[in-house]
Amino acid sequence: MALPPAPIESARAPAPPRGADWLALPLGLVALVALWAVVARRIDVPYLLPTPADVFASLVTNADRIAWHARYTLAEVLAGFGIGFALAATGGYAVAHSRLLERLILPPVVASQAVPIVAVAPLLVYWFGAGMAVKVAAAALIVFFPMLVSTVVGLRQIDPAFRELMLILSASRWQTALHLEIPAALPVLLGGLRVGVTLSVIGAVVGEFLGSDRGLGSLVAVANGSFNDDLMFAALVTLVALAMGLYGLAALAERVLLANR
Amino acid sequence: MRRPSVPTLLCGAAAATLLGCSVPSPAPNGTPAPTREGWQTEAVATLGATPAPVPLSIGLPFRPDVQFAPWYVAAARGYFAEGGYSVSFEYGDESAFVRRVAARDGLAAMVASGEQVILARAKEIPVTYVATWYQRFPVVVVSTTGIGTPADLVGRTVGLPAPSGASFLGWQALLGVNDIDPSSVTTEVIGFTQTECLQLGRCDAAVGYAANEPVQLRAQGLDVSVIEIADSFNLVSNGLIVAQGVIDDSPDTVAALVRGFLRGLADTLADPDAAFEIALDVVPEAADPAVRDVQRQVLAASLPYWDAPELGAIDAAAWARSAEFLVAQGLIDEAPSTDELIEPRFVDAAGVSR
Numbered sequence: 001m002a003l004p005p006a007p008i009e010s011a012r013a014p015a016p017p018r019g020a021d022w023l024a025l026p027l028g029l030v031a032l033v034a035l036w037a038v039v040a041r042r043i044d045v046p047y048l049l050p051t052p053a054d055v056f057a058s059l060v061t062n063a064d065r066i067a068w069h070a071r072y073t074l075a076e077v078l079a080g081f082g083i084g085f086a087l088a089a090t091g092g093y094a095v096a097h098s099r100l101l102e103r104l105i106l107p108p109v110v111a112s113q114a115v116p117i118v119a120v121a122p123l124l125v126y127w128f129g130a131g132m133a134v135k136v137a138a139a140a141l142i143v144f145f146p147m148l149v150s151t152v153v154g155l156r157q158i159d160p161a162f163r164e165l166m167l168i169l170s171a172s173r174w175q176t177a178l179h180l181e182i183p184a185a186l187p188v189l190l191g192g193l194r195v196g197v198t199l200s201v202i203g204a205v206v207g208e209f210l211g212s213d214r215g216l217g218s219l220v221a222v223a224n225g226s227f228n229d230d231l232m233f234a235a236l237v238t239l240v241a242l243a244m245g246l247y248g249l250a251a252l253a254e255r256v257l258l259a260n261r
Numbered sequence: 262m263r264r265p266s267v268p269t270l271l272c273g274a275a276a277a278t279l280l281g282c283s284v285p286s287p288a289p290n291g292t293p294a295p296t297r298e299g300w301q302t303e304a305v306a307t308l309g310a311t312p313a314p315v316p317l318s319i320g321l322p323f324r325p326d327v328q329f330a331p332w333y334v335a336a337a338r339g340y341f342a343e344g345g346y347s348v349s350f351e352y353g354d355e356s357a358f359v360r361r362v363a364a365r366d367g368l369a370a371m372v373a374s375g376e377q378v379i380l381a382r383a384k385e386i387p388v389t390y391v392a393t394w395y396q397r398f399p400v401v402v403v404s405t406t407g408i409g410t411p412a413d414l415v416g417r418t419v420g421l422p423a424p425s426g427a428s429f430l431g432w433q434a435l436l437g438v439n440d441i442d443p444s445s446v447t448t449e450v451i452g453f454t455q456t457e458c459l460q461l462g463r464c465d466a467a468v469g470y471a472a473n474e475p476v477q478l479r480a481q482g483l484d485v486s487v488i489e490i491a492d493s494f495n496l497v498s499n500g501l502i503v504a505q506g507v508i509d510d511s512p513d514t515v516a517a518l519v520r521g522f523l524r525g526l527a528d529t530l531a532d533p534d535a536a537f538e539i540a541l542d543v544v545p546e547a548a549d550p551a552v553r554d555v556q557r558q559v560l561a562a563s564l565p566y567w568d569a570p571e572l573g574a575i576d577a578a579a580w581a582r583s584a585e586f587l588v589a590q591g592l593i594d595e596a597p598s599t600d601e602l603i604e605p606r607f608v609d610a611a612g613v614s615r
Contacts, residue, residue: 211452
C-alpha cells in the first residue's frame, strides 16, 4: 500500500498568537463552562449532569487525591508515548527508505487500526499483567500508527534534489539523516506529535478502566460506581486539562524547533 | 413529563447557541407506560379487543449470559405478557442503568446488586429494590493453591477485579468480619482476568463470582478451593430495581414485572435443563459444543444462590446491616432508611412459591 506524496514546499513555524488571539482559548473555555451551567440548570438532575460549581468544589476538596492519581496517569502517558514514538520513528524511517518494507508492514498495521483498543486490552492484561506495563502498552499502541504515518510522510516529502546533493557531498547515512532528513521531516513529525501525545492519554485511561486502583481513569470508574458525579467530573476535567497541557507543550515545541526556518 | 436525556439536551443547547435558533428536542425516551387498566378500558370501549402488551425494557448487567435464565424464561413463557407487558432486555453498565431507571429514560427496571441502591439513595437517586434474585451473596475468593479459610489469606497475593463494586465490598467484608489486617494481604487490581491470574500463578487467590471462575477452573482440571464470603457477611445482592416514581405512578407495572420474574425463577429452579435450553436461544454462543457443558455447569452453580423457601423475599435486616457496612467503609455518610431502599409488598402480593 503506497502512502500519498506530501507537499514539498518548506514549512514555517506557526506564527505566535498576538493581540486578541491570546483571548481565544480562555474565552472559549468560559463559553463552554457557561453552556455547561445552562444545560445543567435546565436538566436540574445532579446525577445526570452536575453543575460546574459542584464539580469545581469537588476539584478543590479532592485536590490531593486527584493529584495523586494524575501523577500515575501522566507517568503512563509519557512512558507510553515515548515507547510508541521510538518504535514508530524507527519503523517509519525503515519504511520510508524501502518500498518493499512499506508493502509488507503497512497493510497489517493499517488493518490493526480497525481493532478497537478496548477489544485487545484484555489480551494486553494477559501478556503484560495488570500493573503499569499494560497501561503503557495501551498508550504506546494507540500512538504508534499516527506517529508512523507522520514519520513516513515527513521523510518522503523531501525534495530528491537535496538527497542528490548529499550524495554528491559524500555524506554518510547518519549525516544525511542528521542534516537533511530530520530537519526536513520535522514540521510533519511535530504535527503528528500533537496528535499522538493527546491520543496517548486515551490509551492510558483505557488501560486503567480495565483494572487499576490508581490513575485518573480508575478514579473516574470508582466515582461513577459510587454515584459521586462531582468527583467523576472533576477527574474528567483533570484528564482534559492534562491532554490540553500536553498538546500545548507539543505546540510550543513545534514553535521553538521551527523558529528559525 | 419525563426529562429529556442528557445527550439530547447538550446537542440541542449547542445547536441553539451556534445557529441562533431553537431546535426542538426530540420526544423523550421512556414515556410513562400506561397502566393495564387504562389500556383495557379504552380498548374495550372502542373495539372490544384485547389490548396489545405494552413494550418496556429491563436492563441486565454486562452482556447476555445463561445466568440470566430466569429472566429469559419469564419472557419466553409469556409471564410478563400475561401482566400486559412485552419485555425486552438491554445490556450494559449498572451505574448507567441506575441513572436511566431513576430518570425514567427508556428503562422501566433493571437488575443490579443491592449495594447500588444503597449508594444511589445516599445520593438521593430515587431507585428502590422490589424483589430479591440472589438470596445469597455470590462473590467468593477462589484459589488453586489450597487457600480454604480466611486465615489462609494472610501473607498471600489476592487479585481483585476492581477497587470498587460488589466484589471489592465483599472482599472488605471478608477481611473485616474475620479481623484480618488488610496490610497483611497483598492485593492487586487485575480486572476480569481472575482465571488467567490463577492459571499463570500471578496471584494465590482471586475474588470472583461463585458461578464463574470456580466453574471455569474446574473445567480445566484444576483443584479449586473456594471461600464463600456469604458465610462471613451475607451482603444484599442482585435483584429487581425500579424508580420510586414507577412504584408511585404505575404499581401495576411493578407488580407485573415482579410476578413475571418470580414465575420465571420458580420454573428455572424446578427445571434447570428446560431453562438452559431457553437461555441458549438468547445466548447461542453458549451452545457451542466446546463450551456447552461448562455453561450448563455455570447455570447449575448459580441455582443454590437463588433458591429460598420464599422466592423474591427481601430481608430488611440484611439491608440495614449492608447499609451500615457501607457507612463503615466510608462510601456513604449516612445509611438511608430501609423504607427508602426496599419495597417488599409486590413480592408478598405475587404469591409465587418454590
